[in-house]
Amino acid sequence: MDDDGLTYERFVTDRAETLLRYGYVLTGNAHDAADLVQEGLLRLRTAWPRVVRKDDPEGYTRAIMARLHISAWRRRRRERLVREVPECGYVDQGLEQTERDPRLWRALAALPRRQRAVLVLRYYEDLPDEEIAKLLDISRGTVRSQAARALDKLRADWRPSMTQAVGAHHDR
Numbered sequence: 001m002d003d004d005g006l007t008y009e010r011f012v013t014d015r016a017e018t019l020l021r022y023g024y025v026l027t028g029n030a031h032d033a034a035d036l037v038q039e040g041l042l043r044l045r046t047a048w049p050r051v052v053r054k055d056d057p058e059g060y061t062r063a064i065m066a067r068l069h070i071s072a073w074r075r076r077r078r079e080r081l082v083r084e085v086p087e088c089g090y091v092d093q094g095l096e097q098t099e100r101d102p103r104l105w106r107a108l109a110a111l112p113r114r115q116r117a118v119l120v121l122r123y124y125e126d127l128p129d130e131e132i133a134k135l136l137d138i139s140r141g142t143v144r145s146q147a148a149r150a151l152d153k154l155r156a157d158w159r160p161s162m163t164q165a166v167g168a169h170h171d172r
Contacts, residue, residue, distance in 0.1 A: 082141035
């Protein structure tokens with residue numbers, strides 16, 4: 001028992017329904033509301049001694065639930081759900097033109113072997129740094145530094161011509 005006689009268990013028993021209604025108002029869904037209450041009460045339990053001294057466990061729980069709901073809402077807001085999958089994928093024409101530019105390939109060929117290998121493995125083969133490091137028998141830090149140096153050289157040596165960039169913009 002705490003000083004004022006309120007225990008965590010008694011608080012949950014007394015206020016769970018009220019918190020569930022609050023969760024439902026936040027989410028508009030009984031299942032999401034139950035999940036929100038459960039997570040809020042779990043977090044309350046870890047902070048119980050501190051919260052009960054301030055004499056407002058319900059306010060604390062409601063604040064936790066609101067923050068959790070906002071976080072979930074922000075994550076979902078970034079997603080864009082559609083009813084049907086589009087028939088065709090998006091093709092970046094600027095990327096296609098860039099890949100056909102012989103100046104890019106000359107600039108890539110002019111890189112030192114290790115830098116070129118790191119870029120090919122990272123961007124063409126889509127391998128993570130750890131795997132590149134194992135394949136090339138170098139450290140992960142070396143992979144990152146070699147990639148950074150290689151990209152700096154490519155940026156300095158190769159720039160798409162303005163006519164290509166303008167043409168790609170008008171083709172859209």
